[in-house]
Amino acid sequence: MAADTTRSEFDESSDDIKLVNEKALNWFDVSAIGTGEMLFTAGFAWIVYIASLYGLKWSIIGFAIGVVVIHCAWWLYREMITAVPEPGSIQSYGREAGLFSLGTTYFVGYAPVYGVFMWLELQVASGLFQGLFPTVATWIWPFVVIGPVVGLNLLGNQVTGKVQSLLVVLTLIGDGIAAVCVWYLLANKVDFAANWGLPAGTTVDWLTPFTVAGFWIGIMAAVLEVQQVLVDEWSDFTVSRDVGLLSAAWQLWVRQIPLALGILAAAPVAALVAMPVPTVGLIHEKLGDGPVFYLALASMLIATYTTLSVYFMAEGKVLALYSQQGALPRPVGQYSSKAVPWVAILILAVLALVGAYITDTLFIIEMLSNWSASLYFIIALFFICMRQRKNMDRPLKVPFGMPVAIFLLVLSGIIAFAIFMTNWKAGLAWYGTVLAFMAYDHFIVPRTKRGGFYRDQVLRQRTSAARL
Structure with a gap:
């Protein structure tokens, strides 16, 4: 029904994006945005959620597989974003793959x-502030953090893309110095050996x-994904992509591994x-x-x-x-005169704040962990399907592309299955949500007035790489 809708029926002024004082991102900005996306959690999550369950040895083995x-x-x-250099990122790859x-x-699910992972961050950050200012009411700290x-x-x-680079550099220097101090002043063979093996009760x-x-x-x-949403702001596409x-x-x-290793060599897990926050708490306990x-x-x-910052910038x-x-x-897509999706940012702020006052979030976090566990299976599948396309001006020709994609498909599939088995109820909830969202996007959105008007344009596959 919406296919016959004329453009004159729509006031698209709220959908226009006018960049003001645009500052392109260089390759280091791109790198820093990706680093900052999980900068807070790496060392903390390793100690609390991985080493505490599996010990150092299996943590390192799992890390090596993750690096692969x-x-x-x-x-x-590298090939996919060159063929489809669009802010749609994963969505655009799915379009080109026919999925x-x-x-x-x-x-969108990210x-x-x-x-939800920001819920954990706000709770821990609030704990840090509460430790510094114990007489201040605890309810205020989530607002102090997020405001x-x-x-x-x-x-x-x-602007925040540039600020991001500065913040990442500061944390690289700060945690590097802290890691050297921890290894020199606190690390010992006894605690390292005790944390190396499996904790009691783990099989x-x-x-x-x-x-x-x-x-x-x-x-x-x-x-690797969050920076791709900002691809239109890359100043040097090739270097940003490759480096x-x-x-x-x-x-x-x-930034995180040397410090976390030092912490795990300085006290029982x-x-x-x-x-x-172990990476801060141990230093305070031992060094004052x-x-x-x-x-x-x-x-x-x-x-x-x-x-x-990355959460609001990209999402x-x-x-x-x-x-x-x-x-x-439509209001969710409104941009301000400073090229900011301000309504979406406010929605995300409310979502993050809600979790700061909810403590029983384990099932939700386990459910959403299936997103990350299955993400690279989906990416490998998209690459294989895109590789079959013969009408793209910039086809995927990366050396060893298909062998790497097949290897990643199998490896990430096993990883996704392993995570599913840690809590199959959470896994079923996640994949059920995926199916429901896919049904909404495939059957309902094209039948709405605005969705039907835009869907043909959105589904138009890329056959030219002329913008490169």
Whole structure:
């Protein structure tokens, strides 16, 4: 019915994007945005959620598998984003692969997934502030944490992209110095050896390395994806693609892994898990209110604001883009005169704040962990389907592309299965949600007035790479 709708029936002024004082992102900005996406959680999550369950040895084995997955995905992404250099990212790859609704589900679905992980961040960040100012009412800290970030992003996402780079550099320096101090002053062979083996009550089977890898991917997922949403702002496409994307992951590892390893070599993991933020709490307990403690605290707080900044910067665009396709209410897609999807940012802020006052979130987090565990299976599938396209001006020709894609498909499939088996009820809830969203996007959106008007344009496959 909507196919016959004329353009004159729509007031599209709210969908127009007019960039004001646009500041293009160089390759390091691209890298820093990816690093900042999970800057807060890497070391903390490793200690609390991985090493506490599986010990150091299996944590390192799972990490190595996760690194292989990240590098395989980057190898495929290089070709995919060159063939389809669009802010739609995963959604656009799904369109070119003939699996549009699946790509849309994993693209748009990351906004609530990311938002729920922000619940954990706000709770821990609130704990840090409460430790510094114990007499202040606890309810105020989530607003103190999130308020400046919302304000910064409402000023313009081009500005926050540059600020992001500065914040990441500060955390790299701060955590690097803290790691050296921890290794020199606190690390010892006794605690390292005690944390190396399996904790009591943990058993190992053939799925264990893949389960641990899935937890690691949960920490690292979107370290390659979030910057692709901002591809229109890249100043040097080739260098950003080849260096900026992958170096985002390496920056994350360099910042977090040495410090977390040092912390795990300085105290029993059971004692670390009891601390609100082990990477800060142990330093405070062992070294007191000295310069190393304040350095670690400052780095963690900066990382908190950095991760939140990426959340609003990228996911606001995701919601706005889906609104502009007619799938969400029109106001969600409104941009301000500073090129900011301000309505979407406010929606995301409310979503993040809600979780700061809810403590029983384990099932939701386990459910949404299936997104990250299955993400690279979906990406490998898209690459294989896109490779079959013969009418693209820039076809996918990366060396070893198909072998890498098939390897990633199998490996990530096993990882997704392993995560599913950790809580099959949460897994069923996630994949049921995926099917419901796909049905909404495929059957309902095209039958709405705005959705039907835009859907033909959205589904138009790319046959030219002329913009490159």
